[in-house]
Amino acid sequence: PRKRSKASPRRAKHASAMPSQASMPLSSPTNQSTLNGDTTTTATTNPMRASASVAKTEENNTAKSLITVDTSKARSNLPVVRLCLRELGWKECVHGSTVDSDIYWHSASFHEGHTTFPFTSGRVNKFPCMSDLLRKVHLTRSLNNMRLLFPNEYDFYPKTWFLPEQSQQFKDDVRYLHQLDKKHNRSPTTFIVKPSDGSQGEGIYLLRDPSHIVNTNRPHVIQEYIDQPLLMNGLKFDLRIYVLILNLYPLEVYLYDEGLARFATVDYKAPTTDNLHETYMHLTNYSLNKRSAGYKHPVDDKQTDGSKRKLSIVWKQLSEMFSNEKVERTKNLIVEMINKTILAILPELRVAYEYDLPLPKRQNLSCFQIIGFDIILNHHLKPILLEVNSNPSLRIDFDKNEAGKIIYQPSPIDEEIKRPLVFETLKLALPKKKLDTITRHAKIQANEEIMAQRVEKVAQRRLEERSEKLKSARKTRFDMKLNPFFSRPLESIAKEFVRQQQEQQQHEQKRFNHAYPTHSIIGSLSHEDFTPYTFSNNNNNNNNNHSQPIGSARKIMRRTKQLNYSIDDDDENGSPVTTTAVSQTVVLTNIKQSSTRSASHRPRTTDATMLKSINTLKMIFPVEHSTKYRHLLLVDNIAYIYIQLVVTLGFKTMTGGQFRHFANVCGIMNESITAPTIDILYYQILKKWQQFVLRTTLTGRKIK
Secondary structure, three states: HHHHHHHHHHHHHHHHHHHHHHHHHOHHHHHHHHHHHHHHHHHHHHHHHHHHHHHHHHHHHHHHHHOEEEEEEEEHHHHHHHHHHHHHOEEEOOOOOOOOEEEEEEEOOOOOOOOOOOOOOOOEEOOOOOHHHHHHHHHHHHHHHHHHHHEEEEEEOOOOEEEOOOOOHHHHHHHHHHHHHHHHHOOOOEEEEEEOOOOOOOEEEEEOOHHHOOOOOOOOEEOOOOOOOEEOEEEEEEEEEEEEEEOOEEEEEEEEEEEEEEEEOOOOOOOOOOOOHHHHHHHHOOHHHOOOOOOOOOOOOOOOOEEEEEEHHHHHHHHHHHOHHHHHHHHHHHHHHHHHHHHHHHHHHHHHHHHHHOHHHHHHHHEEEEEEEEEEOOOOOOOEEEEEEEOOOOOOOOEEEEEEEEEEEOOHHHHHHHHHHHHHHHOOOOOOOHHHHHHHHHHHHHHHHHHHHHHHHHHHHHHHHHHHHHHHHHHHHHOOOOOOOOOOHHHHHHEEEEHHHHHHHHHHHHHHHHHHHOOOOOOOHHHHOOOOOOOOOOOHHHOOOHOOOHHHHHHHHHHHHHHHHHHHHOOOOOHHHHHHHHHHHHHHHHHHHHHHHHOOOHHHHHHHHHHHHOOOEEEEEEEOOOOOHHHHHHHHHHHHHHHOOOOOOOOOOOOHHHHHHHHHOOOOOOOOOOHHHHHHHHEEEEHHHHHHHHHOOOOOOOOO
């Protein structure tokens, strides 16, 4: 009862207040201030809230369309990546973020210290296990496997031995090769020793006697030394070719049209016992030769005699030494070498990719990577593969020792080469969702510009037509020859005529201001009102309505129709020409200002650079002739079966039972090859594998 007694007066008071508000006139200021005070306050605050919410929505939409790149693990790559991000207008996350970024740029590897990648969406610039697969030992094994299957296809790298497991075989082969050299009266064969996980020329040396091998616990490779390289100005050089693996499913490989040529700093001579230690003569690594007194640091990217040159300059110099046909043939051989090398590591790369990124995670997370091919040309201009770098240097500076202090200075040639590479890679590697968003905003931007140009042209044309009509009307009215009824008016009539002309001029000015208000047509439309549509002529508007979106097209066509009506219905006997010129200037100024204001509200990610064609990166796989490399996909097809039977179950290595099931699926088992035979084969393969890899894996971990 107590609650009812309190509630009933409130309801009665509210009920009695409603008719009083309705009965009072709205024009009374007292009523507006007292009874309608809440309504007045709401009316004044709602537009502010609405505008704030619209601005907040636009900011959220811009933030959603803005591309973010995590550079917390970029390290030495950070300067060039940062330059590209500023040019693209993308957001950089320097210290990482708890929210998934669109692209993650790592310096060394996919995990970068994490056992599992912490995020579930975006693109990472490293593939899992790529560093291991491209180490010298592992890469050579992959190439050797393909050479066993296709000996004529994989003849682009020198004969290689693995240390320490093939030490005895290497000694026997050296003894045999030296006997052949002696028989043919030629100098003994020279070999080059490289650590499997080495970089920047560290640990590389030449030898002829196997007893001179330095015993270490690190795995090494020994290769036949290319003792007849192509020389330029008496110097040995090699080529650094940059390649982008954009996707694995399907495989997409891009070749960068620019690169580096690195020169030795001492004139080359054939290897002898006395000059095997001449590092600056036989090795072309920049990290070694920069300490040489003969090193010439290029002043700009067009220098033709520096120790580091642009690949395009070297190709031009080679075209002067050889014919253009030979140079083009060498380029084609390099493209084939790159594709065949990637196909050799593709099976194991896909196994590692499927294992580290299972299907639920792989739906939103993918990888891409820039790798560097080091290639040398022999005296016949044939390319020979030296090694492949999983982490090619992307530094755009160089260090210089001055008075015992290391000073870092910008390198113009490195920036000229590596900045476009990273720039185009970022654009190609953009996630599909973001790419669709950018494409949509770019179309909106283009439609806004087209609309502004069309309205400006229509206004310009019709104002010119109206000006000509006014001139013709004035000339006809006051010309006695063209108008025989014209007679000079009396003074009173002349004053009345002047007054009427002034009134008509003011009336025309008001009509123009009404037709072209200060707030322009396009500027009044919001960014969301513009969507991609097809423009049509005025005569076909009714027939093409089905090709336009419902919302935005109606607004645009309605306003355009209003503009046309205001211009067409102007009186030909209206204002003088001077007034028309002023109005025309005002109209065109308003239109241009509206276009500028509309452009200022566009998202940053709709930059025109995003939709430019990728000219510096050329796709080399898949090729136009899809059957060219089909036979080389044999091992990759086997890897697909392996992935389906083993990796998808959460395993990376195969047990005896899985190997038996694998053989059964492949159709190997029959009456002569039984299950026990497959088991024996499994243990034989396992024993061989352990002999090669059990001591230490390429990552330093024991295999289980």
